[in-house]
Each structure stands twice: as structure tokens, then as C-alpha cells.
Amino acid sequence: MSTVTVQPTGITPADVLAVARGDARVVLAPAAVDAMAASRRIVDGIEAAGRPVYGVSTGFGALANTFVAPQRRAELQHALIRSHAAGIGAPMPREVVRAMMLLRVRSLALGRSGVRPLVAQALVDLLNADVTPWVPEHGSLGASGDLAPLAHCALVLLGEGWVVGPAGEQVDAAEALRAAGLTPIALAAKEGLALINGTDGMLGMLLLAIADARHLFAMADVTAALAIEAMLGSERPFLPELHAIRPHPGQAASAANIHRLLQDSRVMDSHRDDLAHAVQDAYSMRCAPQVAGAARDTLDFVATVADRELVSVVDNPVVLPDGRVESTGNFHGAPLGFAADYLAIAAAEVGAIAERRVDRLLDVTRNRDLPAFLSPDAGVNSGLMIAQYTAAGIVAENRRLAAPASVDSLPTSGMQEDHVSMGWAGAKKLRTVLDNLTSLLAVELLAAVRGLQLRAPLEPSPAGRAALNALGPAAGAPGPDVFLAPVLAAARSVLAGPDLRAAIERQIGPLS
Numbered sequence: 001m002s003t004v005t006v007q008p009t010g011i012t013p014a015d016v017l018a019v020a021r022g023d024a025r026v027v028l029a030p031a032a033v034d035a036m037a038a039s040r041r042i043v044d045g046i047e048a049a050g051r052p053v054y055g056v057s058t059g060f061g062a063l064a065n066t067f068v069a070p071q072r073r074a075e076l077q078h079a080l081i082r083s084h085a086a087g088i089g090a091p092m093p094r095e096v097v098r099a100m101m102l103l104r105v106r107s108l109a110l111g112r113s114g115v116r117p118l119v120a121q122a123l124v125d126l127l128n129a130d131v132t133p134w135v136p137e138h139g140s141l142g143a144s145g146d147l148a149p150l151a152h153c154a155l156v157l158l159g160e161g162w163v164v165g166p167a168g169e170q171v172d173a174a175e176a177l178r179a180a181g182l183t184p185i186a187l188a189a190k191e192g193l194a195l196i197n198g199t200d201g202m203l204g205m206l207l208l209a210i211a212d213a214r215h216l217f218a219m220a221d222v223t224a225a226l227a228i229e230a231m232l233g234s235e236r237p238f239l240p241e242l243h244a245i246r247p248h249p250g251q252a253a254s255a256a257n258i259h260r261l262l263q264d265s266r267v268m269d270s271h272r273d274d275l276a277h278a279v280q281d282a283y284s285m286r287c288a289p290q291v292a293g294a295a296r297d298t299l300d301f302v303a304t305v306a307d308r309e310l311v312s313v314v315d316n317p318v319v320l321p322d323g324r325v326e327s328t329g330n331f332h333g334a335p336l337g338f339a340a341d342y343l344a345i346a347a348a349e350v351g352a353i354a355e356r357r358v359d360r361l362l363d364v365t366r367n368r369d370l371p372a373f374l375s376p377d378a379g380v381n382s383g384l385m386i387a388q389y390t391a392a393g394i395v396a397e398n399r400r401l402a403a404p405a406s407v408d409s410l411p412t413s414g415m416q417e418d419h420v421s422m423g424w425a426g427a428k429k430l431r432t433v434l435d436n437l438t439s440l441l442a443v444e445l446l447a448a449v450r451g452l453q454l455r456a457p458l459e460p461s462p463a464g465r466a467a468l469n470a471l472g473p474a475a476g477a478p479g480p481d482v483f484l485a486p487v488l489a490a491a492r493s494v495l496a497g498p499d500l501r502a503a504i505e506r507q508i509g510p511l512s
Contacts, residue, residue, distance in 0.1 A: 006032055006120075007032055020099040034111075040117075074189065082155065105120050112315060114194065129180040133156045133161065134164050137428065142332075142424045145202075146202060147197070194315055201427070216437050223448060225257070225463060227357040228288070229452065230451025243289065248294065253296060254512075258289060284356035333421035348398040348437075352399070374454060394440055406423065439488075442492035442494075453477065
């Protein structure tokens with residue numbers, strides 16, 4: 001098992017993936033422990049001096065001007081966690097909750113939150129013991145960060161609330177801590193607020209989405225190339241000199257991928273010098289790099305936002321090295337909400353253009369001599385007709401999900417929090433869009449494979465051969481209709497996994 005060490009300088013996207021999906025062990029660097037201890041000494045000094053400071057000696061939100069007596073400040077922090085753990089709905093996926101907890105550890109370890117090191121260590125202990133808090137899907141507005149989701153995590157540290165059991169059931173947190181050999185902690189001044197005032201849920205989902213989108217955008221070039229090959233399309237629109245004159249980096253990378261994927265193909269050779277062949281392919285074929293490339297550039301922007309957030313102090317108030325404790329707005333999720341919405345729009349369009357190629361592949365009037373719906377006996381058999389229906393329905397759903405969440409805002413907390421980001425909702429629906437994109441590209445993969453099978457005895461490109469080998473056992477040879485749902489599930493598994501891409505890259509080199 002790998003280990004992720006949390007430093008006072010932060011962590012990397014790869015660290016988040018290793019903990020969220022790879023169950024890497026987490027440790028706090030000694031320097032991070034020192035940074036937290038130093039900031040805690042400042043808070044202890046404020047307490048001793050009796051100064052009124054938000055979150056230390058006052059209430060929260062609309063109660064920020066309410067002074068809290070010293071003997072009730074620990075009680076205040078526990079009450080904060082209990083009251084804010086107010087989510088409702090199905091539990092968030094384990095990988096999201098693990099990412100969120102690690103990112104809260106990261107923020108505390110920067111030494112600007114004024115918490116004792118034992119608080120961060122308690123979160124680390126949950127991760128290493130594989131204790132996953134039950135975090136309901138509804139509750140965050142991305143206002144003061146992900147208050148409710150993080151409060152559900154923090155509540156488990158107190159031995160209260162719920163965790164997710166082995167079968168996905170709801171388990172009492174105290175029982176789960178005992179079983180793991182862990183002891184609940186008691187919070188001191190400022191610590192409850194520091195545990196929940198962050199954008200960690202949004203950022204965790206965004207980092208997971210970035211990793212998924214990188215894979216899917218590369219596979220979108222693969223399925224586009226296979227579909228173009230099956231439809232006897234032209235490779236000329238993907239020549240590098242045609243993309244150098246419009247220098248968007250993502251477009252150039254996508255075009256280079258598609259051009260390489262179409263080489264060494266007897267199918268492409270069969271019509272390359274045919275003067276009767278179409279002068280221009282349809283937009284869904286010819287403009288594939290323009291759409292997928294723009295999505296790649298969007299992804300690069302989103303990754304830059306996430307990288308900045310990974311080195312950001314996201315808390316309120318923050319403890320500065322000179323002893324000041326200042327209220328900030330750094331918890332606001334707008335940067336992440338905008339990024340999630342932008343990537344959702346781009347991913348939705350990558351899926352939409354893929355569905356248009358599927359429709360063209362199935363249409364006997366446009367697919368260049370392939371049988372209707374890619375069935376050798378159309379009429380009695382429907383071939384992939386309804387697979388395209390499924391794709392069309394998913395495209396429609398993605399268009400609805402691509403409507404931005406970040407332009408919405410509902411004021412809360414007695415109008416103290418009068419503009420919120422809806423970043424949690426934006427990141428959550430982005431993950432749904434990407435899951436849907438996986439299905440859309442799987443339909444295109446199946447349709448392209450079927451089209452290439454029907455071009456036999458012409459041998460396809462190395463990418464085509466790899467796809468036939470990967471999906472052929474599930475798809476079978478063209479023939480009478482079969483129960484199609486398992487075939488689509490197999491195509492989705494092939495598309496989502498690493499093996500097909502690896503097989504292609506062994507033949508043609510790395511894809512961008």
C-alpha cells in the first residue's frame with residue numbers, strides 16, 4: 001500500500017486519487033504538526049486575553065456578534081457540528097468522502113486554522129481505518145464551504161452520527177469507532193469551525209472528475225476515429241498543418257490523435273484515391289478535434305483552478321503568523337463552481353457529437369454502404385437502432401445537467417450568507433455528466449466496432465483491431481439480434497477501463 005504524506009505545503013492531485021480510490025495510507029509530516037501547533041498557540045493566547053474574535057469567542061453566521069463565555073466555548077464547537085450535520089438523502093460515494101476528508105486534513109496542515117494537531121490526526125485515523133462517514137448528498141450550498149457535508153464527517157470524530165457499513169448500511173459512529181480501535185475526541189475553541197469551513201467536498205469531486213475527464217477525452221478521440229474509419233471518412237481534415245493555422249492546443253492534440261489512429265488501415269486505403277468519394281465529411285466527423293479539443297482546453301483551465309485550490313488556505317477565520325486572526329471570504333466556492341459548470345458543458349458536447357456519429361453510422365442513407373442500423377438482416381432485426389435511442393436520451397439529460405448551477409443563489413443564515421456558490425451541486429452534476437459521457441462513448445465504440453466488422457474482409461487500423469479484440473467476445477459477429485443491454489455494459493466497461501487504450505498505445509505510441 002502506498003503512503004501519502006501531508007506536508008504544510010499541501011498535497012497533489014495524485015495524492016487525492018491515491019487516497020480516494022487507491023486506499024493509500026495517510027501520515028502527517030512533522031513539519032505539518034509543527035505548523036498546526038504554532039497556529040494553535042496563537043488561538044490559546046487570544047483565549048487567555050479574552051479578546052472577541054469570530055469563531056473563537058463569538059457565535060457563527062448571523063450570530064457573529066454574540067459573545068460566548070469562556071466556559072461555554074468547547075460546548076459551542078460541539079453544538080456547531082451537531083447543528084450543521086443537517087444533510088439529507090443518499091450517502092455520497094466513498095471516494096468522494098475520502099477525498100473530502102484528506103483535503104480537510106490538507107487545509108488544517110497548512111497551519112492557518114488554529115487547531116491542535118490531534119484534530120487533523122483524528123481525520124487521518126478515520127482514513128487509515130477505512131471508516132467512511134455517512135455524508136448525505138443534500139446540504140451544501142457552497143457558501144461557507146461545504147458546511148453540512150464536512151459537519152457529517154466531523155461528527156464522527158466526536159463519536160456521533162453515522163458511518164457507512166460494509167454492505168452500504170447506516171452504522172452508528174460510536175460503534176464503528178470502537179470496532180476500529182479509535183477514541184472520540186473533544187473539540188476546543190475554533191476547532192469545530194475549522195473542521196467544516198472549507199471547499200473540500202467541491203474540490204474532491206472536481207479532482208476526481210478531472211481524472212475521469214482526461215481519460216474520457218482521450219477515448220473520445222479513439223471512438224471518433226473508429227467511427228470515421230467505419231464510415232469510410234477522410235483522414236485529411238486531421239493533418240497537422242490544418243490545425244497549426246488555428247493554434248488551440250487541445251484541438252491540435254485531438255487532431256493528432258485521430259490522424260494517427262487512422263493510419264495503417266486497409267479500410268482507409270480502400271477509398272483514399274476514389275474520386276467519387278465525398279469531398280467533405282459531415283461536421284460530426286470533420287470537426288471532431290474542434291469540439292474535443294475545446295473540451296481539452298477547458299479541462300486544462302479547470303485543472304489550473306484545482307491546482308490553485310490545493311495550495312490555498314480555505315477557512316474562516318484564519319490565523320496569521322503575526323498573531324492576527326482575520327475573517328475572510330476564502331471559503332466561497334465560486335471558483336470551483338464556475339469550473340465544474342464549464343467542464344460539464346464541455347463534456348456534454350463531447351457526448352453530443354459522439355451521438356451524432358452513432359446516428360450517421362446507423363443510417364443507411366449516410367453510412368456509405370453499411371446495412372441499416374448495422375444489421376445484416378434489417379427489418380426482421382433492428383440492430384443497434386435502440387442503442388441510438390438510449391444515446392439520444394442521455395444527450396438530452398446531459399444538456400439539462402449542463403445548465404450552470406453557479407448562476408443560482410439562495411440567501412441563508414438571516415441574510416448573512418446572502419450569496420452562495422452552489423459549487424457542491426455543480427461538482428455533483430459534473431460527475432453525472434461524465435458518467436453519462438462514458439455511456440455515450442460506449443455506444444459509439446460498439447457501433448464503430450460493428451461497422452468495422454461489416455467492412456470485412458478489409459482489415460481495420462491497429463486501433464480498430466484492438467477494439468475488435470476487446471469488444472468482440474461480448475459483441476459477437478454481425479447477425480441476428482441479441483439481448484443488447486449486456487453488450488452495452490461490456491462496451492462501457494471496455495471504454496472506462498485502461499486496457500483498450502493501453503493496447504492501442506502499444507501499437508501506435510502514447511495518445512495525447
